[in-house]
Amino acid sequence: MDSARSTEPVRRPPVPVKIVIAGGFGVGKTTTVGAISDIPPLTTEAEMTAESVGIDNPGQRTEKRTTTVAMDFGSVSIDHSLKLYLFGTPGQERFGYMWDDLSRGALGAMVVVDASRLDDCYPAVDYFEQVGLPFIVAVNAFDGRLGADLDTVRWALAIQDHTPVVAFDARNRTSVRDALLVVLDLALHRAVSHRSPLRA
Amino acid sequence: MSIPPEGGGAPRIRPFLSGAPARPPAPSQHVEPVPQAGQAALRPFILTGGRVNADSADIKLETQVTARPGAPPHLVAAMAPESQHILHLCQSPLSVAEISARLHLHLGVIKILVADLHHAGYLDLHAFETDPVFDPDTILRVINGLRAIH
Numbered sequence: 001m002d003s004a005r006s007t008e009p010v011r012r013p014p015v016p017v018k019i020v021i022a023g024g025f026g027v028g029k030t031t032t033v034g035a036i037s038d039i040p041p042l043t044t045e046a047e048m049t050a051e052s053v054g055i056d057n058p059g060q061r062t063e064k065r066t067t068t069v070a071m072d073f074g075s076v077s078i079d080h081s082l083k084l085y086l087f088g089t090p091g092q093e094r095f096g097y098m099w100d101d102l103s104r105g106a107l108g109a110m111v112v113v114d115a116s117r118l119d120d121c122y123p124a125v126d127y128f129e130q131v132g133l134p135f136i137v138a139v140n141a142f143d144g145r146l147g148a149d150l151d152t153v154r155w156a157l158a159i160q161d162h163t164p165v166v167a168f169d170a171r172n173r174t175s176v177r178d179a180l181l182v183v184l185d186l187a188l189h190r191a192v193s194h195r196s197p198l199r200a
Numbered sequence: 201m202s203i204p205p206e207g208g209g210a211p212r213i214r215p216f217l218s219g220a221p222a223r224p225p226a227p228s229q230h231v232e233p234v235p236q237a238g239q240a241a242l243r244p245f246i247l248t249g250g251r252v253n254a255d256s257a258d259i260k261l262e263t264q265v266t267a268r269p270g271a272p273p274h275l276v277a278a279m280a281p282e283s284q285h286i287l288h289l290c291q292s293p294l295s296v297a298e299i300s301a302r303l304h305l306h307l308g309v310i311k312i313l314v315a316d317l318h319h320a321g322y323l324d325l326h327a328f329e330t331d332p333v334f335d336p337d338t339i340l341r342v343i344n345g346l347r348a349i350h
């Protein structure tokens with residue numbers, strides 16, 4: 001324990017950790033962040049190159065353009081030396097660089113899904129699989145109803161068996177907490193299995 | 201609608217993937233695009249003196265920033281208002297994302313300003329020895345901290 005003199009401002013920053021909250025338009029990302037954050041969600045904007053492939057035209061047509069994307073975020077102070085950041089990011093397109101930036105150093109991700117509009121989240125699911133970031137699919141129970149059962153969601157999104165699919169309520173603090181704990185469980189497994197080969 | 205049972209058959213391909221070969225994203229050598237002179241979006245980038253600092257690519261959203269104590273006031277007073285604002289905010293530790301949100305300036309601009317102020321000796325950027333991603337103890341602390349939330 002360091003006993004800083006009380007006259008000095010707190011100069012030692014917390015270790016930051018982050019979890020990414022991805023998902024399509026209006027699925028409840030900001031609501032999720034706001035439900036558990038210590039501070040009201042803040043917004044930051046970033047310029048980025050979006051790459052989109054038309055679903056109607058799944059051939060070669062790839063469009064690239066630069067666009068501004070708003071990201072919402074909040075934080076939870078775990079203790080004076082550890083702070084969890086939650087970054088909510090739009091997920092209906094591939095925002096290459098921003099997603100690299102977001103997932104670099106992230107403990108994991110939660111893909112928020114509205115069961116009645118599943119196709120919005122394909123790019124997020126695919127991206128996290130490709131970069132090997134532990135993630136869960138969290139189905140937001142709008143008005144307490146899921147819209148589809150979890151097995152159907154898993155099938156429809158072609159979610160791999162080792163990826164959890166859970167139901168949650170984005171407006172409910174403890175429900176968001178429990179969903180984040182599922183992400184952290186995956187993160188813990190990754191950390192432990194990364195470490196154990198060195199000890200073997 | 202009939203749904204085949206889970207786990208059976210060949211792996212399926214999400215529609216969005218069907219035309220595009222799966223490739224891992226390129227490593228982030230990237231700096232945010234700088235608009236050409238004359239474009240409407242120019243203003244924020246003027247703050248950076250037209251330079252793109254490569255180090256800004258190493259700054260992450262959650263990177264913690266603090267002002268270095270003892271900056272000569274007359275030098276600070278001569279800075280762009282945005283830089284002064286950053287130094288003021290960072291009297292206590294602040295993340296790059298929070299700086300961007302509080303100043304209402306794009307992340308790419310903030311990263312460049314922060315990198316410049318760091319190189320000029322006005323800001324400290326904090327790095328941590330262990331990568332939390334592979335540190336079970338840190339993750340367990342987050343888990344226990346969240347469990348305490350009700």
Ligand SMILES: Nc1nc2c(ncn2[C@@H]2O[C@H](COP(=O)(O)OP(=O)(O)OP(=O)(O)O)[C@@H](O)[C@H]2O)c(=O)[nH]1
Pocket residue numbers: 023024025026027028029030031032088090140141142143144169170171
């Ligand atoms: N009834 C109900 N409404 C919800 C729920 N979750 C979110 N909403 C509402 O749905 C709307 C969209 O939620 P947001 O949290 O803004 O969603 P978002 O994903 O951040 O949306 P964008 O950032 O615009 O893509 C808001 O009006 C929320 O109040 C829910 O579980 N039940």
Ligand SMILES: [Mg+2]
Pocket residue numbers: 029030031072088
């Ligand atoms: Mg939002």
